[in-house]
Amino acid sequence: MKIILTSEVSGLGAPGDVVEVKDGYARNYLLPRRVAIRWTRGGEKDVEQIRRGRKIREIASIEQANDVKAQLEGVQVRLKVRAGTGGRLFGSVTPAEIADAVKSAGGPDIDKRRIELGRPIKSLGAHQVSVRLHPEVLAKVSIEVSPAK
Known part of the structure; x- marks a missing residue:
């Protein structure tokens, strides 16, 4: 088809x-x-x-994608979510929440569909997510997931 x-x-x-x-x-x-x-x-x-x-x-060129990659990798992203005992989350962290946290941390505005999670984030602590900025450029973003008080 x-x-x-x-x-x-x-x-x-x-x-x-x-x-x-x-x-x-x-x-x-x-x-x-x-x-x-x-x-x-x-x-x-x-x-x-x-x-x-x-x-x-769309990010037009590889140079522009590399600039955005440098901005993303320099940002400290902290995300506060509801968590239960033992550090398990109620649900999981979504790409939309990650995109909002990156923007609020002073990073560039990224599309949630470009965020690639290897597996769902369902626990507290440090996590790595990938952002596909260009077919040839992949940025790694560190996210610190902490409990909301």
């Missing part, structure tokens, strides 16, 4: 890309999550609009 991506999907493409995927993957995963739309001849017009929007938001 031919689809048009509306959001970035790792291993598949970026917004505005027209890709061919298996029918089940599109029908059961991509379309219900609204990260893609079906390709039609009329939809081709939408592709150009999606690409223009992506260029405005």
Whole structure:
């Protein structure tokens, strides 16, 4: 099935890309999550609009991505969350919470969809998360998760 991506999907493409995927993957995963739309001849017009929007938001060059990477790696991010006994959290830390904490710590404004968690953060302490700034640039951000009083 031919689809048009509306959001970035790792291993598949970026917004505005027209890709061919298996029918089940599109029908059961991509379309219900609204990260893609079906390709039609009329939809081709939408592709150009999606690409223009992506260029405005996207980090354009590797140099710019490296500048943002240096800013991110220099920021101390502290996140206060509700926790129970033994340091376990009620739920887990989400990429949106991480993006807000980076911004409030004085770092650059980053898109929550660019934050890659290897596994969910469900405990107190220091954690590392990756931020994919550019297809070739990956920033590592240290996060200190502490209990909210």
